[in-house]
Amino acid sequence: MQNKSEENVTKEKNKKKSFDLDKVILFIKKYQIVSYVIIGFALFFLSMMLTAQLKSMSNSEEIIQGKRETQLADDLITLQRKYDDLKKQYDDSREVVEEYQNNSASNNTLISSMKEQINSLSLMAGTTDLKGEGIVIKLNDGASVTSGDTRSDTLVHDSDLLTVVNELKAAGAEAISINGQRIIATSAIRCVGPVIQVNYQKVAAPFEIKAIGNAQYLESAMTIKNGVVDMLKEYGVDISISRQTDIKIPRFEGTQTFENATVDDE
Amino acid sequence: MLAGIIIICVFVIAGILTGLNVVIPYSYSQYIAVAILACLDSVFGALSANMGKKFKLSIFLSGFVCNALIAIFLVYVGSRLNVDIYLAVVIVFTGRLLNNFTSIRRDFVQKFDEKEAKHKEQKSKLVKEKN
Incomplete structure (x- = not known):
């Protein structure tokens, strides 16, 4: 209607x-x-x-999976390239600095004294490769349970490394490195999942701790009765110490920046 | 009627052809799926209404658009609130779809039965007349 x-x-x-x-x-x-x-x-x-x-x-599932994998691979490649570039840059600028140091030190006494100072400071800061007599401690995860301990006790933990490093420092070690990672004043040793981070770099068992110092002192400090070595052996960790006359310890590879701290002149 | 069916068929085929060339990003697929359900629901509703001669273009069109939009909105809100509201949307629309389908089927069967009965009556009348 x-x-x-x-x-x-x-x-x-x-x-x-x-x-x-x-x-x-x-x-x-x-x-x-x-x-x-x-x-x-x-x-x-x-x-x-x-x-x-x-x-x-x-066809979405294939796309998603494929994309994810390829994307991750791409990311990895770009990051690796970036890392390589930066490392190269770092090495270049380091060479330049060394050149300056060498050139300037040749005539002026003031500068040569400054160079000495730089050397001693970088020795302390851990920014130079070092060599000398000392001991090498090898730590590895224990294979079997020894005295009724749980399985994880036979593994090398971050705290074990910390104790060893602390003992070495107390015994007068002048330079320490764990698996090539130089221990400096701001170095941190901590547990990150299945691996241990030293200087924010992953290290894993077997661990090789190198220490430069009076080899006799260092060794006796380690192997003292009820000391670190005894304790770790009791836990079931494989540990061995050897004295060596020519230990090489690499310099600290990272960068140190002070963002919050400033020099107090007063 | 025939012209109308032809027109609708042409549009559907055109839609399929364009759909083959459209790629929906994965993150939007959930919304599209819910919208499809809502649209299918209103189409089936229109069919069942047509069976009872109660079809109205304005109701169909508004339902078609609004249902889809509200469904998408609800799914969006759900994803924002971390509640799987799309499940509720899917259940409701699928339920309505099935209901509509049931009513369509019933109407169809009823009509068929009526026709059959008429046919039988006519036949029996013819037989009686012959006798």
């Missing part, structure tokens, strides 16, 4: 605009078509979404 009245209204309107009657009829016929077209539009969107969804779902 409403439709008819609407038709009449449109007819009247069209008459006013002086259209032919045929055109009006055509328009009415088209009106139904218009409704179908609207439904068709809705179904168009529906079928579009459906097919797009089906299509993108059928």
Whole structure:
């Protein structure tokens, strides 16, 4: 009923605009078509979404996995490249600094004294390679449970390394390194999951702790009764100490920055 | 009627063809899936309404658009609140879809039965007349 009245209204309107009657009829016929077209539009969107969804779902898993792997690989490669570049830069600038030191030291006494100072300071700071007599301690995870201890006690923990390093320092060690990581004033030894971090670098068993100092003192400090070695052996850790006359300890590889601390002159 | 079906078919085929060239990013697929369910629900609702001659274009169209939008909105809110609201949306729309389908089937079967009964009556009348 409403439709008819609407038709009449449109007819009247069209008459006013002086259209032919045929055109009006055509328009009415088209009106139904218009409704179908609207439904068709809705179904168009529906079928579009459906097919797009089906299509993108059928191969999405491969895409995700592939993307993740390739992305991670890409990230790794770029980071490695970055690391290599930075390392190269670091070595270059280090060479420049050494050159300056060598050149400037040749004539001026003031500068030569400064150079001595730099040498002694860098010795203390751990920024130079060192060699000398000392001891090498080898620590490895124990294979079996010895005296009813739990399994994890036979592993070398960060605290074991800390104790050894502390004992070495107390015994007068001048330079210490763990698996090539120089121990300096700000070095931290800590447990990070299955590995141990020294200077924020991962190190894992077997551990080789090198210490330069009076070899006799160092060894006796380690092997003293109920000392570190005894304690670790009791835990089931493999530990061995050897005296050596020519130990080489590498310099500290990282960077040290003081962001919060400033020199107090007063 | 026939022209209308042809028009709808043309639109559906066009939709499938365009859908093959559209790629939905994985993060949006959940929203699209819910929207599809909502749209399917309103299409089935329209079909069942058509069976009872109660179909109205305005209701169909508004339901088609609004259901999809609200469903997407709910899923979005759910993901923001860390609640899987999309499950509720899926359950509701699937339930309604099944209900609609049931009513369509019933109407169909009923009509078929009526026709069958009429046919039988006519046959029996013919047989009686012959006798």
